[in-house]
Amino acid sequence: MNASYWLTNVRLEQGYIVEDGQVVGTKTKICHVRIEDSVIAEVVEAGTEIVSHLPKYDGKQLLMLPSFEEAHIHLDKTYYDGPWQAVRKVTSIFERIEEEKRLLPKLLPTARQQAERILELIQGYGSTYVRSHCNIEPVSGLHRLEATKQALDTFSGRISSEIVAFPQHGLLRSDSVQLVKQSIAEGATHVGGVDPYTVDGDIEKSLQTMVEIAVAGKAGIDIHLHDRNEAGKQTLTRLADLTEEAGLQGKVTVSHAFWFASAEAHEAEELAARMASLGMSITSTVPIGRSTMPLPMLHKMGVNVKLSTDSLTDHWSPFGNGDQLEKVGRYAELYGCNDELSLSQSLGFITGGITPLSSKGEQVWPKVGDTASFVLVHASCAAEAVARRSERAAVWYKGRLVSGALL
Numbered sequence: 001m002n003a004s005y006w007l008t009n010v011r012l013e014q015g016y017i018v019e020d021g022q023v024v025g026t027k028t029k030i031c032h033v034r035i036e037d038s039v040i041a042e043v044v045e046a047g048t049e050i051v052s053h054l055p056k057y058d059g060k061q062l063l064m065l066p067s068f069e070e071a072h073i074h075l076d077k078t079y080y081d082g083p084w085q086a087v088r089k090v091t092s093i094f095e096r097i098e099e100e101k102r103l104l105p106k107l108l109p110t111a112r113q114q115a116e117r118i119l120e121l122i123q124g125y126g127s128t129y130v131r132s133h134c135n136i137e138p139v140s141g142l143h144r145l146e147a148t149k150q151a152l153d154t155f156s157g158r159i160s161s162e163i164v165a166f167p168q169h170g171l172l173r174s175d176s177v178q179l180v181k182q183s184i185a186e187g188a189t190h191v192g193g194v195d196p197y198t199v200d201g202d203i204e205k206s207l208q209t210m211v212e213i214a215v216a217g218k219a220g221i222d223i224h225l226h227d228r229n230e231a232g233k234q235t236l237t238r239l240a241d242l243t244e245e246a247g248l249q250g251k252v253t254v255s256h257a258f259w260f261a262s263a264e265a266h267e268a269e270e271l272a273a274r275m276a277s278l279g280m281s282i283t284s285t286v287p288i289g290r291s292t293m294p295l296p297m298l299h300k301m302g303v304n305v306k307l308s309t310d311s312l313t314d315h316w317s318p319f320g321n322g323d324q325l326e327k328v329g330r331y332a333e334l335y336g337c338n339d340e341l342s343l344s345q346s347l348g349f350i351t352g353g354i355t356p357l358s359s360k361g362e363q364v365w366p367k368v369g370d371t372a373s374f375v376l377v378h379a380s381c382a383a384e385a386v387a388r389r390s391e392r393a394a395v396w397y398k399g400r401l402v403s404g405a406l407l
Helices: 093-124 143-154 177-185 203-217 229-246 265-277 295-300 324-334 340-350 382-388
Strands: 004-019 022-036 039-045 056-058 063-066 068-073 127-135 160-166 190-194 220-225 252-256 281-284 304-307 374-377 392-397 400-404
Touching: 004 063, 004 340, 022 340, 063 382, 068 093, 068 304, 068 324, 093 127, 093 143, 093 392, 093 400, 127 143, 127 220, 127 392, 143 160, 160 177, 160 220, 177 190, 177 203, 190 203, 203 220, 203 229, 220 229, 229 252, 229 265, 265 295, 281 295, 295 304, 304 324, 304 340, 324 340, 324 382, 340 382
Parallel strands: 004 056, 068 127, 127 160, 160 190, 190 220, 220 252, 252 281, 281 304
Antiparallel strands: 004 022, 022 039, 063 374, 374 392, 392 400
């Protein structure tokens, strides 16, 4: 496609249909959208005659939605694109780490290829941003960082990305501090960590070290936190304090944060409010069962909640599929989002908060000047797309068609 063109006959949401005070449907309109370089330059109704020499591409009345974000995935260690393998049973995270130490050298030769295949997969599902957690520990050194960077370079101009330097075997426990520092110097954007209490054995020292590396490297923080009970609460509380002390507001993410799954409601709300005041985020895979998270409460309290894949069929879990629309559909099912309004608004959990309509039904996307990153979907509205996990036809990143086609 040219840098400037018209995308004609696309379906855009215009507002909600309200009956007896309840949202019962979504109004849409067929429009033509002019794209100049990487932004949306003009939006007109389909009945408007286009007098232009620019190329025109027919959107075939497909629904236009903002493209998706993959907020937490491991590109660098996976069974994807290889023979099927289920997970071996272990009795502790330390057994799993020992298993991983043996596996990592075997997986390294195909790490770049498999990362590229995953990027192709998630982009086909509509994601144009990815945050990848990359193993940084003595077994791998910086080899996985290099493979991840190479894979992302292959997708340069097609996807935005961030890399978390993730000491899977423990920042302190595996003596990975210098490796993480070097990773930040060589292009990783976030300092990672895992269970400062259970794995590192020292909440204060582990968190202090993460923060020191982040501040020195002008990086963010994204920590895996599976610890529950008092250890989980202490870790979250201290991380919030350090976030404020170090001036890292808006730059800290807690992945999983399972303490919230079993916390008392008033304690959970109090800590959620504190995290929200500091711009801290929580990334979740929408777990079920014992680990079911109070995600609606966290969102209501102002925490930036993002949904993610995490593992995509590897030695930790066989279940990830990389489809963010399926993930938000799972969220909707689990938390009872079965009406038009809640289904429609839940889309924001996978788009960085962008929804075509505000909660009041105001049309807020797309607007002239918005980045032209979007997905065309076989659906009548966002609510249907979420509930039905609708088929994606084509994906654009900054004005460029990067996946699918208009046939």
